Amino acid sequence: MSQSFNILKQPKPFYLIFFIEMWERFGYYGLQALLSVYLVRQLGMEDSDAFVTFGAFSALVFGLVAVGGYVGDNIFGTRRTIVLGALVMMTGYLLMAFSGHNVTIVYLALGTIAVGNGLFKANPSSLLAKCYEEGDGRLDGAFTLYYMAINIGSFFSISLVPYIAEYFGWSVGFMVSAIGLLVAVSNYFFMRHWVEDYGSEPDFRPVPWKTRGVLYLCVIAACGGSAWLLEHVQLANILLALISTGALVMFFREIMMASGGERRKMIVVLILMLQAVVFFVMYMQMPTSLNFFAINNVETHILGFTINPVTYQSLNPFWIMVASPVLAWFYNRNESGGGGLSMPTKFALGMLFTAVSFLVLPLGALWASEMGVVAPGWLVLSYFFQAIGELLISGLGLAMVAQLVPERLHGFIMGVWFLTSSTASVIAGHVAGFTAVGTGEAATPLATLPVYSQFFTNMGLISLAVGLIMLFSAHRLDRMISD
Template sequence: MSSMLENFKQPKPFYMIFFVEMWERFGFYGMQALLAVYFVKSLGMSDTESFSVMGAFMALVYGFVSIGGYIGDRVLGTKRTMVLGAITLAIGYFLLAASAHFSHLVFTALGTICIGNGLFKANPSSLLSKCYKEGDPKLDGAFTMYYMAVNIGSFFATAFVPVVSSHFGWSVAYILSGVGLVVALINYMLCRHWVAHVGSEAGMKKLNFNKLLVVIIGSVIGVFVSSFLLRNLGVAHWVLGVIVTAVVLYYFYETARENTGYQTKMIVAFILMLIAIVFFVLYMQMPTSLNFFAINNVEHSIFGIPINPISFQALNPFWIVVASPILAYFYSHFGTKGKDLAMPFKFAIGMFLCAFGFLVLPLGAKFANVHGIVSSSWIILCYLFQSVGELMISGLGLAMVAQLVPQRLMGLVMGVWFLVSAVASMIAGHVAGLTAAPKGVTGAIQTLPVYSHVFLQIGVVTFVIAVITLIAAPMLTRYINADVTATKKETILPA
């Protein structure tokens, strides 16, 4: 028993970072759970407009992460950037709370949240990795539990913040999200001496106030640029298109000049990232189309227990927490026997699960009651399939993609991965918009066929992509394994 407990024991800095991340994610997911509904019910947007703004907002949220990681590594230091990001996020949530009374503040609030998330997001995980020596066997367990912190924060936020909103209003709910960041900051300040000796090279140097001033000014400019793009979605799409084109061309330029056995692997990595775009489009339906489906056409109870329909989103982190140790066991069990599935096969299975997640909904619609209301069991099943699929794609994808490129391009690939999420968010907004009921259609009996038709289309397209991925998986696996051999040969040559 003592040896088993020893495996879970982590150094002190881990627990501080764990709780900082948990509270920050509580704030973020509490805000995200409400946002699309808030746009419609408080600000008077149409469903289509709400989904489009939501997609652009999430694209910016992901798009700034690489910049925040760079500032943490090279400019201010990991800890300082993390704190600055948390402060900025808290300001964004409090501004969002104020926008319930002063609607002109909403885009400024969203722009502030985009910048705050960009500054914060990459740095806790970067700091955590620096708390362990190279090759420390506790590192994998630490990141597994760290991922758990994300989902614990997400679960409590999506379960309870919507309830607070329904009882006390939008402002109080967003203030609660801001309080999550305040708690995270207090947690850090009380325990920061635990990581006094840990950080990036820039963070171990004395604070350069000129650099801090430049970052703050840049952040303020970023807030107003983000606010402008969210007000002008056509410009935002154009800007994203230019950035994506430039990054993809540069990626293939680097692929073409690669001569160390990684060239084919980099092509495989790009294919896996294209598959990941499809996954993230589906993932972003949770706070948009699936959220509105739950509100309009799903019974507002689970096994007879009343529930705020927005809180159905809590099923995602719930199933993640339940399924993670089960999958980890099977990976370990079959891995020790040399029978673990290669990553392309796991991606294919993940896509099949995501397809089933949407295909069960039109099936459930067949059993709707005379009022057009579907049993909550169907959306529970939808989130189960989606969440296990997430673990097999998003949970493993970034680590696998990172193994398929040379070390010198790691920063580029991390940036491309977040760009994948940004592109997917934009596309997801348009896909969610397909579920928007035509003008004058409001009743559950009328909206049910609309949701059912779109979810069926999403499920069928995803199923076809899953079949193609499964057919291609043996070839992709051969390319990966062949290049692994080539890479191993390359590493023993003299420099």
């Protein structure tokens, strides 16, 4: 029985990192829950344009993470970069709240949020990895619980913020995100002594004021540049392609410089990251096509209550919170003795669960009402399977990097891991555009249902094919890791 509770026996720094990540994600997912709907309803964009803009924003959010990981590893220190990123993001949310729905200020706000997230995102997980000795059996469980922190923050944010925006206005909804970042920074300063012995090399030496000044100016320029790119989406996509290519070249260079088992493990990491791109294309349908499916075709009257359909997105973090402790316990019990499923097998199973999450929706469409409205239970089931898939891929992606990549490359490769999300976000925005149905009289539930049903069928079949290929390849990848 005591083994069941070992997942909670983590070092003190874990809990600090857990709570700062939870509050930072509370802020981010509050914005994400509203953004695509805000672009359509308040700024008057077409669905397809809103999805592409959302994809470009998400691409910047994840694409800049590699830069933030480098800054944390080599220039400013992991701990300092966490605080800097949180403060920059909070500034972006405040700009969003006080934009007055001026599209230029909205783009500046989104650019600032993207830069802040880029600075922040890789560094808490990098710091967490440094808190464990090599071979520590608690690592998988720690990263699974860490992933639960993300989803606790996102669950409460997605559940509350749409209602706040509905009853008090968009600006108040965005202000809640700023408050989440304020709590995150305050939490860090009260508990920072717990991590004073951990961090990257720059954390343990003073940073010259000249270096600080150049860094701050670069951050300001990056915020303005990101805003400009969001107004010119095609250029943003070209920049992302250049960043991705550069990161991939650097990754290949590191693989070629390595040898033996280290090289084989890094090749496995690269293969799993390519699979993750496909997964994240599916995952990013939640705030776009799945969100608008809920708005257009899912019943919102439940037990006498009217549900804001945007809050259906909170089903994902809900299931993550339910399943995370169970999976963490399972990993601890089965892997502490050297057994358990391998990382490639977990990734393959994650894709298969993702496939099921999409394929249940066309099945639900067969049982839709005469008006083309689907019962919410089908969406609940879809989000359940997607959450399990997410835990097996996205939830363990950081642990994969920590286990298979040399420690000297943790920050950079974790940044590359998030870059997979960036690449997928651009693809996902364009893919979601296939479901764009507009907001006119033609956009009735009966008209939109077959569009969504065919789209989700295609997404499910693609996920199924990738999952089966990875499942049949898992044994070979296992040998590359263990040899």
